[in-house]
Each structure stands twice: as C-alpha cells, then as structure tokens.
Amino acid sequence: MSTVPAAPAAFPGSAAPLAFLKGHGTENDFVILPDPENRLELPPAAVARLCDRRAGIGGDGLLHVVRSAAHPEAAALAGSAEWFMDYRNGDGSVAEMCGNGVRVFARYLQRAGLAAEGDLAVATRAGVRSVHIAKAGADGGPGDITVGMGTARLPGGEVSVTVGGHRRPARHVDMGNPHAVVFVEDLADAGPLLRAPEVEPAAAYPEGTNVEFAVDRGPRHVAMRVHERGSGETRSCGTGACAVMVAAARRDGADPAVTGRPETWTVDLPGGRLLITEHPDGSVEMTGPAEIVAEGTVDPDWLARGTR
C-alpha cells in the first residue's frame, strides 16, 4: 500500500484534507506527515496544534517526511539518504535528532512501500543515520528496528540538575541533540516533572536540553525517566536512552574504545525497553520497536483556524 499523497496541499488556508499517520516507539508518539516534495508550510503553531492531546491529534512530536533533495536543510545529504526526517517537538520547536522518531519514520517508509526490510539511511539534522529493519517476528508482529545513532560526545565541564530541591552532578552527553543525565536512587525522586528541571550552568546548553533521571537495575541494566525539551515528560526518548547508557558505562569505568569490547546495556523506560550498544569505534546503536497505529486526514480549516 502507499500512503504518500501525490501532491499534498499546503496549509494553513488550503481546502484539501491533509494525510497523516500516527505512530509510536516505546510509547514516544508522533504525528507523521508525509510530504515528499516539501510542499507543506509547518509554522510552530500548526505543529503544536496537531500535537495537542486534547484539541488535536496528539503526539510528543511530529515527523515531517520529506525527500532530502526537496528540503533545503537536507539537500546536501540526498546522495546518502533519500528521505529526511524533519523532526519537530510537540511545542513546534525544531530538534536535531529523535531516536525513537527515526524508528517510527522507518516503519512508516516500510508501510508505505518506500523501504523494505533490511538496511536504509535516513537524513536528520544531526547527519545521516543508518537503519536496519528486522524481519517480522514469528507472531507476525513487526520486527525491531536498529538505528546507528552516531557517536556520543561528552563535552567537558561540570553540569548539575536540581532534584528534590538539591543540586546533583550530572553528565553532559550530546547525541546530536543535548542531554543532561543525572543518577538518582529512585525514579520517583524526579517528582512530577511538570516543568523543565533546573540545569546549571544554563550556558552549557544554549539551546536548552533534555534531562534524564536514571537508576541502576542490575549489571548493564538501567531504568530512566526523561523530561524532553519542547515536549515535557515523555514515556521514552531514544537519544536519551543512548545518553544514559554512555553516562552509566563511563561512570562504571567502561569505555569500549579502551577495552576494545562493545558494551550492551538494557534501558527500561516507562513506555518500554531499548537495547543500546556502544562499539569500540565509538558508534552507538539503539534497537527497539516501532508501530504505526492509525492514519487519516486533517481538516485544513481546523488547522488554519488555530494558526492564524
């Protein structure tokens, strides 16, 4: 089946309904807008309206599916990756990367007949990400998806996160997008996470940051909660899980570049489980599920009313 509209209408102000799908990866959920030729205008207010959980479709973020060649931010990558994940947070802000988003993006391409099981490449603002779509499981359910997440950067300098009124040292990890990882005794210590946690110094994160709270569950096994920049607390974050894995491994003195052995960690999130491997060459891989759950059309007049 093909769910790519031939010529999607631009909005706001268009009379034509707009095709969308909804998907999630470990319950990090996304509105998916197929727009191969990049005809849609996507002002932040339109993204926020679509991602609104009560007045819109609802999602932690939005995956704008565009041919790399048709998008000014990705045209230079078109030779390496046909498709560009133009990722937006639920508040309409732009982000460099979304790990769960790449898996859901790949699942959409597979469902639309634009990619097959096996290997493909997806362009993101953080660069090209390699993807492997595994065969369907014995139960007929979709196979897991593995994403080559690039390398983790560990900028020096001390950062801290306030947890329960106390400042705690955190680890700054860059997975193409920014993260502050703080280890806690209990995930409940993070509190209700209704607002962005206080991270210092603010200058360490000029564009804001995602904040992960992590606890140990066993050998090479952690659990985490996350407050995402631009979305609030979500039930999973792929780049965040990678950041937590790398921070935990370094805390424990494990560095594959030194030992020559890959490190594989299990990361439990409120919405499911991800397996993260760091290789001796520094590359990080994430494996987890991705599902498309619905598709439909958006009323362009409704969208236009909220974005005028």
Ligand SMILES: N[C@@H](CCC[C@H](N)C(=O)O)C(=O)O
């Ligand atoms: N949920 C994503 C990360 C999405 C972007 C993030 N909120 C940011 O602003 O950097 C993931 O799975 O990685």
